[in-house]
Amino acid sequence: xxxxxxxxxxxxxxxxxxxxxxxxxxxxxxxxxIDNLAAFRxxxxxxxxxxxxxxxxxxxxxxx
Numbered sequence: 001x002x003x004x005x006x007x008x009x010x011x012x013x014x015x016x017x018x019x020x021x022x023x024x025x026x027x028x029x030x031x032x033x034i035d036n037l038a039a040f041r042x043x044x045x046x047x048x049x050x051x052x053x054x055x056x057x058x059x060x061x062x063x064x
């Protein structure tokens with residue numbers, strides 16, 4: 001779980017932090033970068049999926 005948390009934090013820093021800061025600084029005229037938001041969602045989803053698949057594989061290995 002710490003690796004997943006670290007990866008999500010890194011993705012947030014790369015794709016969301018600048019967006020959030022820009023929105024806070026100028027909320028009335030802020031225009032989001034849709035590509036950055038989509039990239040974060042896609043990569044975060046992939047990280048969660050990988051984490052769950054790894055846990056499932058570990059569980060199956062321990063059963064065998």
